[in-house]
Amino acid sequence: MSQRLKQKAPVYYKGLNNSSTATELEILDTGRKRNNKNVYRAEEVLAEKKIGKRTYYLVKWYGWGSDDCTWEPTQNLLDVRLLHFWEHPAPDMRQVDYYVERLLSCFETALKERLRSVKVLDFPVAIFRYLFHGRGVDKKRGNKSLNEEDFDPHWFPNNWHSGLINKRGTKRIILFPVVVRSFLSKSPKLYQKYKSGEVREKKQRIIQRLSVTIFKDTFNSY
Numbered sequence: 123m124s125q126r127l128k129q130k131a132p133v134y135y136k137g138l139n140n141s142s143t144a145t146e147l148e149i150l151d152t153g154r155k156r157n158n159k160n161v162y163r164a165e166e167v168l169a170e171k172k173i174g175k176r177t178y179y180l181v182k183w184y185g186w187g188s189d190d191c192t193w194e195p196t197q198n199l200l201d202v203r204l205l206h207f208w209e210h211p212a213p214d215m216r217q218v219d220y221y222v223e224r225l226l227s228c229f230e231t232a233l234k235e236r237l238r239s240v241k242v243l244d245f246p247v248a249i250f251r252y253l254f255h256g257r258g259v260d261k262k263r264g265n266k267s268l269n270e271e272d273f274d275p276h277w278f279p280n281n282w283h284s285g286l287i288n289k290r291g292t293k294r295i296i297l298f299p300v301v302v303r304s305f306l307s308k309s310p311k312l313y314q315k316y317k318s319g320e321v322r323e324k325k326q327r328i329i330q331r332l333s334v335t336i337f338k339d340t341f342n343s344y
Contacts, residue, residue, distance in 0.1 A: 160338040162186075164199065168247050168328065169209040170308060179208070180306075180328075189325035190310075210303040222248045222277045225334075232336045233285050233294050245332035248303040253277065258299070267299040287340075294340045 126327075163184040168191060170179050178193045199205060224243060232239035260266040270283065283296040308326040315321045 136314060164201065164204055166248065167204060168330065170208070179205070188328040191328055207248075208251075209255075211248040211255070212304070213246070213248045213252050217246070218249055218252060218277070221245055222253070225332075226278070226282060228334055229296060229336065230285070232334075233296065233338065234287060235338070236265075236340070237338065239334075239336045239338070241334045241336070243332055244305065245330060245335075247304055247306075247330050254302070258302075261301070264305060265301050265303045267301055269298045290342075292340060292342055294338050297337040297339055303333045305331055305333065308322055309332055 165182045165184040168180045169175060172178070179196070179199065180191055181194050181199070182188060182191050196205075224245070227256055228241045228243060232241060253274065254266060254268065254272065257272040258266045260299055261267055273282070283298075284293060286292065287294050307329050309329060311326060312324045312325045313321050314326070
């Protein structure tokens with residue numbers, strides 16, 4: 123596998139399917155190369171983009187860090203489950219609960235601030251899509267506009283968007299729509315010195331993040 127890191131060889135699922143006697147499920151479960159040095163097991167899709175008429179997917183490879191993700195065309199991904207999970211994510215519910223709590227904490231912090239708040243937090247793409255894919259209105263540059271009904275009450279309790287901010291009864295509420303954007307950023311640029319004395323730039327990791335833009339209004343509730 124170190125050969126792939128040096129040569130940046132493309133991944134050919136089609137070649138594996140034609141040359142291997144193993145079933146597709148066996149190949150996925152073992153996570154090993156079979157009869158084709160350019161074949162690797164995919165873990166998940168992190169993003170998609172179109173170049174001309176072709177769709178490409180950013181693939182995270184099983185056993186490899188996010189700094190080794192590559193863009194692959196649809197025909198390189200034989201396992202239909204990979205794209206199915208991209209369109210219909212099924213993350214671990216404990217992870218969903220953890221990140222919903224983080225998002226609620228983000229909203230609670232914003233309620234203590236005046237007017238406009240912009241928050242950025244680490245947030246897996248799969249969980250964002252599980253919570254909001256198909257909801258709200260898609261805007262330019264990947265922004266999504268969400269109204270109150272777009273927040274599933276199973277995860278977001280009653281009155282999550284409002285609260286009293288002092289003992290005098292001053293109430294602050296979040297105004298809808300809330301604008302969110304799931305995006306990928308890169309870790310800071312760093313360099314590494316090798317035994318040969320050569321200094322080279324380190325590969326940057328991909329970080330999955332969420333930005334939330336929130337407007338509020340304040341009034342006396344008594």
